Amino acid sequence: MSSVSSAVTPENLLRPEVLALHAYHVPPAAGMVKLDAMENPYLLPQALRDDIARLVADAEINRYPDAGAHQLKAAIGRVTNLPAGMDILLGNGSDEIIQLLALAVAKPGAVLLSVEPSFVMYRMIARFAGMKYVGVPLAEDFSLDLKTMLEAVKREQPALVFLAYPNNPTGNQFDAEAIKQIIQVAPGLVVVDEAYYAFARDSFIPLLGQYPNLLVMRTFSKLGMAGLRLGFLAGAPAWLGQLEKLRLPYNVGVLPQLVAAKLLEHHDVLLAQAERIKQERTVLLAALASIGGVHVYPSDANFILFRVARATQIFEGLKQRGVLIKNLDGGHPALADCLRVTVGTPDESRKFVAALQDTINQLA
Numbered sequence: 001m002s003s004v005s006s007a008v009t010p011e012n013l014l015r016p017e018v019l020a021l022h023a024y025h026v027p028p029a030a031g032m033v034k035l036d037a038m039e040n041p042y043l044l045p046q047a048l049r050d051d052i053a054r055l056v057a058d059a060e061i062n063r064y065p066d067a068g069a070h071q072l073k074a075a076i077g078r079v080t081n082l083p084a085g086m087d088i089l090l091g092n093g094s095d096e097i098i099q100l101l102a103l104a105v106a107k108p109g110a111v112l113l114s115v116e117p118s119f120v121m122y123r124m125i126a127r128f129a130g131m132k133y134v135g136v137p138l139a140e141d142f143s144l145d146l147k148t149m150l151e152a153v154k155r156e157q158p159a160l161v162f163l164a165y166p167n168n169p170t171g172n173q174f175d176a177e178a179i180k181q182i183i184q185v186a187p188g189l190v191v192v193d194e195a196y197y198a199f200a201r202d203s204f205i206p207l208l209g210q211y212p213n214l215l216v217m218r219t220f221s222k223l224g225m226a227g228l229r230l231g232f233l234a235g236a237p238a239w240l241g242q243l244e245k246l247r248l249p250y251n252v253g254v255l256p257q258l259v260a261a262k263l264l265e266h267h268d269v270l271l272a273q274a275e276r277i278k279q280e281r282t283v284l285l286a287a288l289a290s291i292g293g294v295h296v297y298p299s300d301a302n303f304i305l306f307r308v309a310r311a312t313q314i315f316e317g318l319k320q321r322g323v324l325i326k327n328l329d330g331g332h333p334a335l336a337d338c339l340r341v342t343v344g345t346p347d348e349s350r351k352f353v354a355a356l357q358d359t360i361n362q363l364a
Contacts (some may be wrong), residue, residue: 015128015130017127017128017130018128020127021124021127021128024120024121024124027324029324031322032319032322032323032324033322033323033324033344033348033351033352034324034342034344035323035324035325035341035342035343035344035348035352036324036325036326036340036342037226037326037342038168038196038221038222038301038302038303038342039221039222039226039342040222040223040224040226040270040273040274040277040302041277041342041344041345041348042224042273042276042345044224044263044269045269048262048263048266048269051262052259052262052263055258055259055262056255056258056259059254059255059258060254061254061255063254064250064254065250065252065253065254065257066257067249067250069090069252069257071257071261072090072252072257072260072261072264073088073090073232075260075261075264075265076088076232076264078264079264079267080205080218080234081205081206082205082208082234083205083206083208083209084209085209085236085237086208086209086234086235086236086237087234087235087236087237087240087241088232088233088234088240089232089233089240089243089244089247090230090231090232090247090251090252091230091231091232091233091247091251091252092229092230092231092251092252093219093221093229093230093231094193094195094217094218094219094221094231095121095125095231096231096251097217097231097232097233098121098122098125098162098217099125099129100243100246100247101160101189101191101215101233101243102125102126102129102131102160103129103246104242104243104246105131105159105160105188105189106129106130106131106159107159109132110131110132110158110159110160111131111132111133111134111156111157111158111159111160112125112126112129112131112132112133112134112158112159112160112161112162113133113134113135113136113152113153113156113158113160113161113162114133114134114135114136114161114162114163114164115135115136115137115138115144115149115163115167116135116136116137116138116332116334117138117142117169117170117328117331117332117334117335118135118162118164118167118168118169118170119162119164119167119168119169119193119195120331122162123135131159131160134152134156134158136148136149136152137334138167138170138334142167142170142172142297142305142334143172143174143175144174144175144178144179146175146178146181146182149178149182150181150182150185153182153185153186153187154185157187157188158186158187158188159187159188159189160188160189160191161182161186161188161189161190161191162191162193163179163182163190163191163192163193164193164195165179165192165193165194165200165204166196166199166200166299166300166301168195168196168301168303169303169305169326169328169335169338169340170297170305171297171298171299171300171301171303171304171305171340172297172298172299172300173200173201173300176202176204179192179204180207180211183211183213183214184211186213188213189213189214189215189239190211190213190214190215191215191216191217191233192204192214192215192216192217193217193218194216194217194218195217195218195219195221195222196222196300196301196302197218198222198223198270198271198274198302199222199274199277199278199281199300199301199302200300200301201300203216204216205234208234208235208236212236214235215233215234215235215239216233216234216235217231217232217233217234218231218232218234219231219232220260220263222301222302223270223271223273223274224263224270224273225259225260225263228255228256228259228260229256230252230256230260274302277302277343278302280343280344280345280346280349281299281302281304281343283346283349284304284341284343284349284352284353285298285299285304287349287353288304288306288353288356291353291356291357291360292360293308293309293360294306294307294308294356294360295307295308302342302343303340303341303342303343304340304341304343305328305338305339305340306338306339306340306341307336307337307338307339308337308339308360309337310337310363311327311328311329311336311337311338311339312327312329312330313359313363314339314356314359314360314363315327315329315339317355317358317359317362317363318352318355318356318359321355321358321359322351322355323351323352323355323356325339325340325341325342325352326339326340326341326342327339328340
C-alpha cells in the first residue's frame with residue numbers, strides 16, 4: 001500500500017528558483033598551494049596565539065554567547081572609528097547579512113540590484129529570497145558604468161543595491177563619487193560591501209551619517225579571521241533595529257566573539273599583515289604582467305584577476321602542479337578566459353608564477 005509521503009520529492013515540493021540554483025562550490029585543497037579563496041596566508045605571532053589559547057581554554061562554552069555581543073561590537077566600533085549615532089549588526093560572515101537584508105525587503109516584486117560581474121552571493125541570495133535580481137553590466141575595463149547604472153536604478157526602483165568596494169572578482173575599486181550619486185538617487189537601501197577594506201584606499205563608513213539610506217558591510221575573513229566567520233553591518237539604528245528582528249539568536253558563538261575581540265585589540269598586527277600582502281600584490285602584478293599572453297587587471301584587493309588563452313586548461317595545469325586558484329572562465333561572459341589568484345606569501349607567489357609559466361609553455 002503506497003503512502004502519500006512516498007510521492008513527496010524535492011522536485012514537486014521545493015520552489016523552482018531553489019531547484020534551479022547550484023550550491024556554492026568549495027573545492028578540496030589538501031596538499032595544495034591554496035590561492036583560491038582570498039585568505040590571509042600569515043599565522044598570528046606566537047605570543048598572540050598563546051593569549052588566544054588561554055582565552056579559549058577558559059571560555060564558558062557550556063553557556064550561550066552574549067546575545068548582544070557587546071564587547072565585540074565595542075571593539076569593532078573602536079577600530080572602524082564608527083561615526084557617533086551609528087550602530088552595528090553582527091553576522092556569521094557577510095553572507096548571513098546579505099541574506100538577512102534580502103529577507104527584510106523581499107516584498108512581492110521587490111528588486112535587488114548589483115553590478116555584473118560581482119560577488120555571486122548577491123544574485124544567489126536574491127533568488128532564494130524570492131526577489132527579482134538585476135545585474136547591471138560593468139564597462140569593458142570593469143569600471144562602474146555610471147550612466148547605465150543610474151538608468152537601471154531609475155527603471156527598476158530597487159529596494160536593495162549592493163556595491164562591492166573593491167569589487168570581487170575584478171579587484172578594482174569603483175569611483176567613490178559615482179557611488180555617491182547612486183546612493184543619492186536610489187529609492188531603497190544601498191549597501192557598500194567593504195570585504196576587502198584592509199587592502200583598499202578608503203571607506204564609506206565615515207559617510208554613514210550623511211546618507212540615510214547607506215549601510216556599510218564588512219567581513220573580517222580577508223584580514224585573517226576566515227575561520228571565525230564574522231561579518232558586520234554598520235548604519236543607522238533605525239535600520240539596524242528592524243534588521244535585528246530577523247537575525248537568528250546567538251548567531252555568533254562564544255569562541256568567535258572572544259577570539260575576534262582579542263584580535264581587534266591587536267588590529268595593528270592584522271593591518272601590518274595586510275600591508276605585507278599589499279606589497280606582495282605589487283610584486284605579483286609585475287610578475288604576471290611580464291608573462292607573455294597574460295593580461296593583468298589592476299587590483300585594490302588581496303587577489304588579482306588575469307586573462308589568459310585556454311584559461312580552463314591553465315587552471316587544470318596549475319592544479320596538476322599543486323597550485324589551486326579560482327577558475328572564472330564560463331562563470332560570466334565578461335570573465336571568459338579569466339582566472340583569479342589570491343595574493344599569498346612571497347614563496348607561494350613564486351611557486352604560482354613558476355607553475356603558471358611552466359603550464360603556459362607546455363600548452364604552447
